[in-house]
Amino acid sequence: MGMPKVAIVRYNAGNICSVVNALRRVGVEPVVTDDAAELRAAERVVFPGQGAAFATMAYLRESGLDKVIPTLTQPVLGICIGQQLLCAHSAEGNVDCLGVFPETPVVRFPEKPADASAAVLKVPHIGWNTLEELKSPLFEGLSAGDYVYFVHSFYVPASPYAIATTEYGGIRYSSALRRGNFYATQFHPEKSGAAGERILSNFVHLCHD
Amino acid sequence: MLAKRIIPCLDVKDGATVKGTNFVNLRSAGDPVELGKAYSLQGADELVFLDITASHEGRKTFCEMVSRVAAEISIPFTVGGGIRELADVARLLDAGADKVSINSAALRRPQLIDEIAGHFGSQVCVVAIDAKEVVHGDWRCYLNGGRVPTERGLMEWAKEANERGAGEILFTSMDHDGVKQGFANDALAQLADTLSIPVIASGGAGAKEHFADAFRLGHADAALAASVFHFGEIPIPELKQYLRGEGIPVRL
Numbered sequence: 001m002g003m004p005k006v007a008i009v010r011y012n013a014g015n016i017c018s019v020v021n022a023l024r025r026v027g028v029e030p031v032v033t034d035d036a037a038e039l040r041a042a043e044r045v046v047f048p049g050q051g052a053a054f055a056t057m058a059y060l061r062e063s064g065l066d067k068v069i070p071t072l073t074q075p076v077l078g079i080c081i082g083q084q085l086l087c088a089h090s091a092e093g094n095v096d097c098l099g100v101f102p103e104t105p106v107v108r109f110p111e112k113p114a115d116a117s118a119a120v121l122k123v124p125h126i127g128w129n130t131l132e133e134l135k136s137p138l139f140e141g142l143s144a145g146d147y148v149y150f151v152h153s154f155y156v157p158a159s160p161y162a163i164a165t166t167e168y169g170g171i172r173y174s175s176a177l178r179r180g181n182f183y184a185t186q187f188h189p190e191k192s193g194a195a196g197e198r199i200l201s202n203f204v205h206l207c208h209d
Numbered sequence: 210m211l212a213k214r215i216i217p218c219l220d221v222k223d224g225a226t227v228k229g230t231n232f233v234n235l236r237s238a239g240d241p242v243e244l245g246k247a248y249s250l251q252g253a254d255e256l257v258f259l260d261i262t263a264s265h266e267g268r269k270t271f272c273e274m275v276s277r278v279a280a281e282i283s284i285p286f287t288v289g290g291g292i293r294e295l296a297d298v299a300r301l302l303d304a305g306a307d308k309v310s311i312n313s314a315a316l317r318r319p320q321l322i323d324e325i326a327g328h329f330g331s332q333v334c335v336v337a338i339d340a341k342e343v344v345h346g347d348w349r350c351y352l353n354g355g356r357v358p359t360e361r362g363l364m365e366w367a368k369e370a371n372e373r374g375a376g377e378i379l380f381t382s383m384d385h386d387g388v389k390q391g392f393a394n395d396a397l398a399q400l401a402d403t404l405s406i407p408v409i410a411s412g413g414a415g416a417k418e419h420f421a422d423a424f425r426l427g428h429a430d431a432a433l434a435a436s437v438f439h440f441g442e443i444p445i446p447e448l449k450q451y452l453r454g455e456g457i458p459v460r461l
Contacts, residue, residue: 147460
């Protein structure tokens with residue numbers, strides 16, 4: 001079995017080269033493109049990035065990618081801001097997003113932890129945190145309690161689409177989502193060591209009808 | 210649960226790793242990419258590469274090294290040294306760095322923090338502070354790798370950096386650095402309890418207990434060290450096992 005063709009969505013978000021590097025480490029040579037036909041033709045699409053929801057959504061609308069991404073039919077993996085943009089709405093800039101995960105909002109961490117464990121909640125949530133309630137072949141080979149790397153100030157609360165959850169500041173939130181062919185992670189698999197490479201490899205090799 | 214991070218720091222000069230004791234007397238400790246990869250496999254949570262080269266040619270070499278690190282290493286890494294303007298940041302992020310650490314340039318021109326946070330996001334911007342306790346409880350910031358004293362107070366500057374959009378504070382106690390008697394836990398705790406961003410402890414690691422103290426007494430979110438890792442005095446897997454045994458959350 002050959003390696004599936006993987007395309008990475010090119011847009012105005014940072015940190016795309018980390019995903020290119022990580023996919024190369026799991027044996028895939030991805031193309032980075034904003035061309036609709038090329039994205040539709042790929043067997044897997046990764047929608048990565050770091051950035052602000054308002055600015056990135058404006059760019060997606062301008063470029064027409066806002067119509068392309070939600071209508072993709074192959075497995076798609078949103079990462080970090082990519083996940084947030086697949087949701088219904090983001091509090092970051094109060095912007096409507098792509099709505100692949102309907103009625104799923106993106107909200108900001110509060111200034112104080114919900115469990116009163118400290119005087120202030122450090123935001124962004126930066127560092128290695130654990131995944132729990134794993135429910136997807138995306139996480140094959142991983143176990144609850146495995147660590148992955150997060151950098152974010154906004155998050156998706158508990159959701160029917162959650163396939164993993166993580167706790168920060170007394171809040172248990174959705175750290176990965178799935179609906180149909182759309183998968184998304186709040187954490188950065190491309191920066192999560194061996195666990196992250198396993199997730200990317202699982203995504204590339206997902207059985208998909 | 211969010212893990213406390215262990216971060217080896219690699220000083221890089223002309224493509225090779227070096228480490229100073231009290232900021233002088235450099236000793237060579239190997240190839241940065243190979244060393245970084247070894248740390249990553251041992252369980253380091255992040256890496257910091259500091260460019261201590263002054264020449265233009267050296268900067269180019271460092272940027273090439275950053276690309277190699279990004280290609281070969283699967284954990285986050287921060288780069289610093291000689292960053293003065295936004296173009297320096299863009300070049301290093303393009304090469305694949307996850308974060309940049311700024312020090313003297315930010316102290317001289319604090320607006321640089323706003324610019325980096327505005328263009329690339331706070332998560333990219335680590336503000337490093339070298340400080341010394343001039344009178345008991347009174348910490349002052351230093352420029353140029355600890356060579357030039359300033360009147361800026363540690364707490365005041367850290368708060369300003371936080372407000373301007375820094376994503377993390379990397380605090381090095383010059384009094385503790387290289388002495389291996391533990392981190393500056395009182396000052397650390399004051400920073401960690403006041404700021405709304407993570408604080409990385411630096412300077413003073415000599416034994417495993419010192420890391421536990423930086424987390425328990427200093428309330429640090431991460432601890433950085435160099436020579437104890439480079440010379441194998443404290444193997445990272447052993448350190449993390451110890452910390453877990455002490456009830457401190459670490460990634461194993």
